[in-house]
Amino acid sequence: MEALWEQILTKANYWMTIALMMVGLYAMITKRNLVKKIIGMNILQTAVILMFISIGAKRGATIPILKHGDAAAAHAPRAVDYINPLPHVLMLTAIVVAVSTLGVALALAVKIYQQNGTLDEADILARQVPRSHEGGP
Amino acid sequence: MIWQIEFVVLVIVLICGVAAVTVRDLLGAAVLFGAYSFMMCLLWAIMGAVDVAFTEASVGAGVSTVLFVAAVFRTSRRTKD
Numbered sequence: 001m002e003a004l005w006e007q008i009l010t011k012a013n014y015w016m017t018i019a020l021m022m023v024g025l026y027a028m029i030t031k032r033n034l035v036k037k038i039i040g041m042n043i044l045q046t047a048v049i050l051m052f053i054s055i056g057a058k059r060g061a062t063i064p065i066l067k068h069g070d071a072a073a074a075h076a077p078r079a080v081d082y083i084n085p086l087p088h089v090l091m092l093t094a095i096v097v098a099v100s101t102l103g104v105a106l107a108l109a110v111k112i113y114q115q116n117g118t119l120d121e122a123d124i125l126a127r128q129v130p131r132s133h134e135g136g137p
Numbered sequence: 138m139i140w141q142i143e144f145v146v147l148v149i150v151l152i153c154g155v156a157a158v159t160v161r162d163l164l165g166a167a168v169l170f171g172a173y174s175f176m177m178c179l180l181w182a183i184m185g186a187v188d189v190a191f192t193e194a195s196v197g198a199g200v201s202t203v204l205f206v207a208a209v210f211r212t213s214r215r216t217k218d
Contacts, residue, residue: 009140009144012140012143012144012147013143013147013184016147016150016151019151020150020151020154023151023154023155023158024154026158027158031218032217032218033163033216033217033218035163035166035167035205035208035209035212035216036158036163036166036216036218039157039166039167039205040158042170042201043154043157043158043173046173046174046177046197049189050177050180053181053184053186053189054184056184056186057184057185057186061185062185063185063187064185083185083186087186088186088189089188091186091189092188092189092192095189095192095193095197096192096196098197099196099197099200099201099204102201102204103204106204106207106208109208109212110208110211110212113211113212113213118213119212119213119216120216120217
């Protein structure tokens with residue numbers, strides 16, 4: 001029992017990554033509203049970012065800014081004392097990409113609403129069916 | 138890294154995420170998603186990723202919420218699920 005709690009608490013970030021990923025997938029698959037689907041997509045993206053940041057985190061380490069920067073020769077930096085900054089840099093890019101995909105997705109949703117008058121996916125598909133019989137270009 | 142604070146923030150993140158996808162009002166969902174992003178930002182500050190926390194607070198929580206609210210006001214607030 002003790003070992004189980006140890007496993008759950010020390011790996012809580014990874015369990016939460018899985019849970020948030022499932023919440024995002026659930027919203028993307030089962031929700032019929034387009035804005036709800038976009039929210040699900042964003043939750044999925046933040047779950048991935050959480051996993052990468054958790055990989056870089058380290059117990060007993062400090063933020064990756066060099067201590068004694070003016071006397072670097074006297075105090076050689078030890079990698080054990082600093083959190084790994086590489087996942088941070090990668091995920092910084094991922095956040096910006098997430099916001100740009102959000103902007104494009106919301107612009108498309110607004111355009112779809114202007115054409116169909118609804119954000120509900122089933123209603124949009126129901127409106128698409130008669131249009132296909134008119135004979136396209 | 139204080140694991141009690143991290144654990145509480147993780148639970149709040151999950152609650153905000155589930156609430157954002159289940160609430161039946163799109164404006165409420167947008168605001169709950171903003172709260173989710175700010176809690177995520179807190180989580181990254183706890184884990185020592187201060188630069189990511191900065192970016193998330195400004196871009197992830199701020200701009201995303203503005204985009205969501207703008208889109209909801211241009212469309213409709215009501216949703217069936």
